[in-house]
Amino acid sequence: MHPDVREILEDAEERAESAERAFDTVDPRDFIGAVEETKEAGRVPVVAEVKPTSPTTEGTVALDPAETAREMVAGGATAVSVLTEPRRFGGSADALREVREAVDVPVLRKDFVVDEAQIREVRADLLLLITAFVDDLGGLVDEARSAGFEPLVETHTRDELETALRTGARVIGVNSRDLRRLEVDLGRAEELLPTVPDDRVGVAESGMEKPEDVRRMIDAGADAVLVGTAITRADDVREKTRELVEA
Numbered sequence: 001m002h003p004d005v006r007e008i009l010e011d012a013e014e015r016a017e018s019a020e021r022a023f024d025t026v027d028p029r030d031f032i033g034a035v036e037e038t039k040e041a042g043r044v045p046v047v048a049e050v051k052p053t054s055p056t057t058e059g060t061v062a063l064d065p066a067e068t069a070r071e072m073v074a075g076g077a078t079a080v081s082v083l084t085e086p087r088r089f090g091g092s093a094d095a096l097r098e099v100r101e102a103v104d105v106p107v108l109r110k111d112f113v114v115d116e117a118q119i120r121e122v123r124a125d126l127l128l129l130i131t132a133f134v135d136d137l138g139g140l141v142d143e144a145r146s147a148g149f150e151p152l153v154e155t156h157t158r159d160e161l162e163t164a165l166r167t168g169a170r171v172i173g174v175n176s177r178d179l180r181r182l183e184v185d186l187g188r189a190e191e192l193l194p195t196v197p198d199d200r201v202g203v204a205e206s207g208m209e210k211p212e213d214v215r216r217m218i219d220a221g222a223d224a225v226l227v228g229t230a231i232t233r234a235d236d237v238r239e240k241t242r243e244l245v246e247a
């Protein structure tokens with residue numbers, strides 16, 4: 001495993017130990033309905049991610065999370081994703097709170113949730129769960145649901161996809177980035193997306209820069225795409241979002 005990733009996971013375990021429960025249940029905004037509406041309007045459902053930095057990008061973007069999210073929504077984003085991992089992604093729970101107050105679209109909490117204790121730290125509408133990094137995926141999916149979240153279960157291999165489907169999760173992410181090695185291959189998502197059943201929402205994640213990349217994922221069967229770096233680092237966040245929404 002990539003040393004950065006090992007460190008991120010060790011950190012997540014530690015954070016779980018001191019995680020504070022901030023609420024019992026969230027009153028969620030409907031992501032699946034929003035995806036359907038966007039598709040009916042003939043546009044691409046884009047989940048735009050507020051991502052100040054990452055182990056694979058250089059430097060940290062100084063950004064105002066709320067203002068960035070407003071620009072994303074003005075550009076037509078169906079939902080916004082916010083990193084809350086502090087160490088390697090420049091995220092924070094505060095950033096997520098600010099974003100969820102600033103926009104009225106569904107918000108995804110992007111973090112390395114490895115333990116139930118992390119689930120109720122901060123309200124969001126969707127919660128990322130990474131199949132490769134949790135022992136009891138079914139348990140976390142159930143717990144996330146009882147806290148009100150729609151779990152977005154991320155996968156990168158055929159086996160992980162099967163595991164994710166067995167939990168009954170309705171939103172399935174297919175990540176083109178291999179999180180163990182941090183390498184991107186859009187061909188991976190292209191290969192797995194067609195095997196996501198029609199009654200689930202398939203989200204292609206990572207590595208998309210241009211409208212053609214987005215088109216490729218939609219043509220492979222993605223219901224939505226999740227784009228971080230290309231949107232966060234664009235000179236004009238609103239225009240970049242619009243370009244991908246109209247792909």
Ligand SMILES: O=P(O)(O)OC[C@@H](O)[C@@H](O)c1c[nH]c2ccccc12
Nearest residue numbers: 175205206207208226227228229230
């Ligand atoms: O910046 P990109 O290549 O557009 O990727 C966005 C998103 O898919 C990526 O941030 C991501 C996918 N899965 C994750 C898990 C944890 C942290 C981050 C991620």
